[in-house]
Amino acid sequence: MRIFALRSQPLTAALLGTLMCAAVQAQGKTGPEDFFDLPLEDLLSIEVSSVSRKNEALGDTAAATFVVTGDSIRQRGITTIAEALRGVPGVHVGRINASQWAISIRGFSGRYTNKLLVLVDGRSVYVPSFSGVYWDELDTLLDDVDRIEVIRGPGGTLWGPNAVNGVINIITRNAAETQGSLLVAGAGNQERAGGSIRYGAQLGDRTFGRIYAKYTEHEGFENLLTSRDTDENWDNARLGFRVDSEPSDRDTWTIQGDSYEIGGLQQEGLIRTSTFLNDFEAQGTNLLTRWTRTLDERESFSIQAYFDHIKREESFIKQRHNTFDLDFQHRRPLGSRQELLWGLSARHVRDDIKSNGQLTVLPGKRSVSHYGAFVQSELSLSDNARMIIGSKFDRNAFSGFEYQPNLRMIWQPTDRHTLWGSVARAVRTPSRAEEDGRFILTPPLNAIVGSRELEAEDLMTVEFGYRFTGSNGLSLDVTAYYNEYENLIGTELLLPPSRPPLLDLSFKNNLKGQSNGIEAALSWQVMSRWRLSGNYTYVDLDVEPADGGVSGTTFSGLQFGTAPHQLTIDSDLTLTDHWFLHVRGQYVDELPESNAPGADVPDILQPGSYTGLDTSLTWRRNESLEVLLSGKNLLGSRFEYLGETFTPASDIGRMVYLQLRMRWQ
């Protein structure tokens, strides 16, 4: 998997490429031997430019990364981006119900996980009102996904605020690679129906385009407490396009956009045992364009602009956001041993938030602007050691000026061994709701009130990694880290209360935390047709009041956090030329008990540990016809995560899905 190492694509991977790759340009280490043990399919999917540019043994990056390839998403019968992240080292995925997930990297799991940045082709899908990602709105035609890059640890130096515990980059294929027609249709017991169609065509001499449409329908699960059907559902319809052009040998230009409408029914209520079935609905439209000019092998620049509109209506809140974003970046050599990457960014967000009383946001409309600049230098220290150093500087409307520096070192004593280390700072800016919101609570509490006095949450991280690539198809990747969080946003008593004897709380930077953890990933090509891979994640997170907890109640916003231990084992087996079998076994530890007041849930609402078994069998007649049968969660139903707001607990049951895939010219 590592071999797909971080290819060049503007703003996401290009930045990443330089960050990660600590490249060993000076060494020219890559020999044929590095490629001989890889399957032919993998060799053909390596992008030549990045291999040439980096000129290093594959996968030598100075960061903790993992790549989910588009092929593995397809062959494992995965139908949502959220589920594609399950089993990735360092990532915790807890399904809440039909349409909601709690997904985090290195702790702080929640439906509104706020310390994780998610990008689709360079466009941020982090919603500023709640500081999180609406996973139900995040989708695309999964066959067009080239890869999902998961970078654990702070990414603030390149990506700016909110890339605290990690960055997830979803990267779709160039339109030239998705030519012809594709039809995917499926049906199952939980995902009732799904259908996608794509058409790709050459539009000009050096211009390619594609359009797609997709529709899916999901059923809800059983209520954990009543064992009755929740009657929830989730429909998702979208269409989109992408055009890629190379007007000249040194220019590439992309324009892409999507429009979607999702909706369904979800159980909601202030008290979890008394919920009502309510509508939710969201629409979104985005348009992005990017131009990259390559001046020579070591110098290029790119400009990217996008517009993103989202509108979401739930029973307790209606919100609308319009985002304009502009980015520039330039990569150039500074002498023969040093490369400089710098960039500028500006973002303008206008929102309009209306509520029905449970959550009020005042003022209802707000326009904010953020500006940023970053500079990063990559330096060869010797033939086998490199250093990357840089910082991002931002001025944002929520917490003012922020700096996010990073120092990385990479050392490769031999071709097969890589050691790296990193020290970084990253921040999470307060959300619109934390600044301007008013959340109604249940007695004896009255409300949590927002505060404009909030500062950004910040993190200092120290990370070390070791990577081994064996000649016999064996590779190992281990990362250990220590995190120190300060200024975490909690709550404290607000005096005097507005409605005595009920108590008011106010958001405040009154928590701190530490965490440490280990992530280990092992991959072994047992034989040319069989690959075994596994990974283990350990995270120990502790959040406490910064001043000893005497100043009032604290509410950390984190519910159950993340499973301390997770183990995943995957087997990918090519049975014959036409049959593929994937089997996954996964163990997820019980979630730590919540330390949030009012969240003293009974034991039955405490997600326990579980062992899961997923499998998918593919019959591939030829390039144009494929049939896949997948079974998820085969060992029986489980309770993965309790949403922090308004939703009852769902028992996630067995899922079976049959999928047909056809391609033609």
Next chain:
Amino acid sequence: MMSPHDFASRIRRAGLILLLPLLTFGTAHATDSPQPESSLKAALVYKIMAYVTWPDTAFSPDDEDRFNVCGYGENPLEGALTSLATRQAAGRQIALYELNGEEPAAQHCHLLFVDDVEDVAQALELIRDQPTLTISDAEAFAHGGGMIEIRKKRNRFGFLINRNAALEADLMIAAPLLELSTVVGGDR
């Protein structure tokens, strides 16, 4: 014992102090050959062999017989082909030979790699009517009568296979390789 907080503060300060002076380094560095692109091509050549079946007539009955890989050109793949010498193909140890355009090969070439800078037609003439798998990264190689063309498209390598040319030489190319490739008709 230092508290975690002190530890973080120190690192924070250290990070900032380190930041500035280190932005200004710069000295020379050396490069090596072959380029990774050539290495990747050599690996592709090696991988292709597993998908091809040679007729029995291509090998002498002698078990000691080698599998002969011939390179045509001054320095095919910048020498990356030499890495094949330690490997096996069709159950035999690989032996490497260099061909020039002047004289026919002294031995049978089971595989001929034609460097893209060379005259393709002249190279093919050397192994005419022999069970030799021909591979090249030269443009229009497959259309020009060669069997497998390694080409770069959208930054990735792919194969263009002239199946007729292979069949005429009595070589069988397995379906999984054809599925990964674009099959073209040749004019030979």
